[in-house]
Amino acid sequence: MKFYNRTKEIADLQRIREMSYNDHSKLTVLTGRRRIGKTSLILNALKDETIVYLFVSRKSEADLCKGFCSEIEKRLSVFVPKMNSFIEIFRFLLEQGKAKKFSLVIDEFQEFININESIYSEIQNYWDQYRTTTHINFIVSGSVYSLMIKIFQDKKEPLFGRADAMMKLAPFTTSVLKEIMSDYKPDYTNDELLALYTYTGGVPKYVELLVDNKALTIHKMIKYICQSDSPFIDEGRNLLIQEFGKKYGNYFSILDAISSGMNTQSQIEAFMGEKSIGGQLNKLETIYEVIKKQRPLFAKEGSQTVRYEVSDNFLRFWFRYIERNRTLIELGNYEGLSKLINDDYPTYSGKTLELYFKQKLQESFEYRAIGSWWEPKGDQNEVDIVAITLDNKKALVAEVKRQKKNFKPQLLESKIEVLKNKVLSKYEINSLCLDIEDM
Template identity: 55%
Template sequence: MKFYNREKEIEELKRVQGLAFTRNSRMLVVTGRRRIGKTSLIKQAFKDDGSVTLYFFVGRKSESVLVSEFVGHVREVLSVFVPEGMISFSNLMQYLFELGKTRSFNLVIDEFQEFYNINETVFSDLQNLWDSYRQDTRVNLVICGSVFSLMQKIFTDHSEPLFGRADNILQLRPFKVEVLKQIMEEYAPGYSNDDLLALYTITGGVPKYVELFCDNDRLTVEKMYRFVFSEMSPFLDEGRNLLITEFGKNYGTYFSILQELANGYYTQGEIEARLGGIAIGGHLNKLENVYHLITRERPIFAKPGSKKNVRYIIIDNFLSFWFKYIEGNRSYIELQNFDDLYHLAQADYPTYSGRVLEKYFRQKLAEAGGFKEIGSWWEMKSMSGKQKIEAFEIDIIALRARGNEALVAEVKRNVNNYNHKLFMEKVEHVKQKEMAKYSIETKFFSLEDM
């Protein structure tokens, strides 16, 4: 698949490179989940610009083995003599900074967080070297890593040596919906909106997953599902590979919480009941604020910090899909029963993708601009004389950036499932409760409006 999007990120990488080469060294950090395209972005930014780039990939090896590999790369790319017997990464960096006094080059260090497992003193050593050499050298240092929580800790935690050293931190996000549409137009001309929705539902716009579907010519709903739920599928262990590095050996409770969220249990109380009553407040807090895998949702007009009507959702489309259909049906995979697993997931696709369609339209509105807040609104109400509780919900409320104007929308996959009378009753209800001062525009979105 060809390279898409990222124009602003490339512009920033080139801007910082220009400052590094003409003034003094700069440090730029690129973060984001695995498969988001960090390495591809960096290579694209410096491709064919005449600059020299050293690329160090920090694998989980001994420091001496890594340094030996890096020294060979330095000799080859820079055509310089490097003293024999160098086994310390810090010594190699000092050598490169000395070179940076007389020549300019890009130095990319990929999977930088792995030094936590190799030699943690690298972080403080690099801080000392950076502080000593930055003003007198012309090195464009680009650091990236895919364990988001560790990269955040290294560069944004006040207690860490490298805090405040980065000139900028770029966090890569999935493709926008308009980019997904462009990709479908180029790789699957004549695609249906359902095909587009399936691509968004499964990948969430993560470039590597989109690339896998494009390069394997799997861009219809049926072909995507057949590809995902097959013996040779690259997706079967993907969620586990993504998260175990983040969570470490005590991943079990985190996986259980994400599993319940994927299955539609969105409140702390519901999840704790499903897990036998164990307390998960601390785990939810870490999933939200350390790992950034879930988000806490409140009705759009709720007060900040309110605990009423709070629910949690998985941010990442792929992980939500993976926990529900792959991790949640691991027994099918162990038995190599991929045909039944495919049929199980495909039968649920209309219902599951219908919920994702709401997220699609919220994202589409956000990308279009002109709004200061976009969310949903709901309240819980007890039925008279009964124990049953049901939700009163509006799919989308988008408050415009100027004036007291708002868009209130209902989302249904199927046009035939839309009840205009019921929708307008809900609009009137929320207007009386929360939006008396707003001028309201109403909309109905379906698969046809993607």
């Protein structure tokens, strides 16, 4: 699959590169979940530049340095003496930066924690010494989001405050997913577009896997996902164990509960045997950013009317179908798994369609607030989407249905009357039904 989008991010990286070369060295931190395309972005943005690319794998420091020395010698065309500690290599590169202009990229930067944690304070020491007298475009990236944030934003850490720019990559936008479908399946249906969004969450690597394997119909997507050697089968587990570490069990149970539709703290605690989970919910939301807290639009920040949802569409799907049906996988019954996902697709994708439209509205940049609305007690008068325009004068109120024939205009009108009385009295209201044809 060809490289898509990231126009703004490429422009930002190239602008920082020019500042590094013309002023003095700059440090950019690039974060984002696994498979989001961080390395591809860096290499595309700097494809015409001299790049020293160092990937931090879990080896001994001496073994790692051996490979680094070879890479530096090849990229900078200089003799590199044997060095067994990373900080020797880092200082050598900084010395090179006095006379040469180049980009230094360290990928999976957080892995130094598992190799030699003192490396971070040593980097800070030499970076402070050399930064203003060198011309290095220094970029670090990492897939373990919580650790990367800790390294650079925790006041107790040596590299706190050293980043000149921090960038977090998001999944593809809805318009890019449409572009990809147009390029690789020009006759695509909106249902196929919705399936691509449902099963990949717009994560570039997952989209690429389906594109490269020509799996762009609903049936072919599910068939590719449900096979013994499918990278999707263990992807959610690998991603989260990498993020959570050894204490992943309770986090998995919480995510499983939320993916199953238990979206309040009391429901999740009941699912987990009345175990208190407030602290873990807070970490999942604020540190790992795997879930998000939803309140009815206009509800106050401290309101107890809270629902939780898994913020990553792929993980939401993975927990609901892959992790929950691990027994089928262990039995090698991929046909059964495929049938289960196929049969449930019309129901499951209905919720995803609502998320798609919220994202599409957000990407239009025409609204100051986008959310749902429901009354604190019970689920009566629940409205799928309420969006407030930038001028704070108009409100879009929408019901989302896979098929418009299931839409009941009178029911929406009755909900709007409640909304007018409760929260939308000062707004001009535009109401509509959004269905799969509006994608």
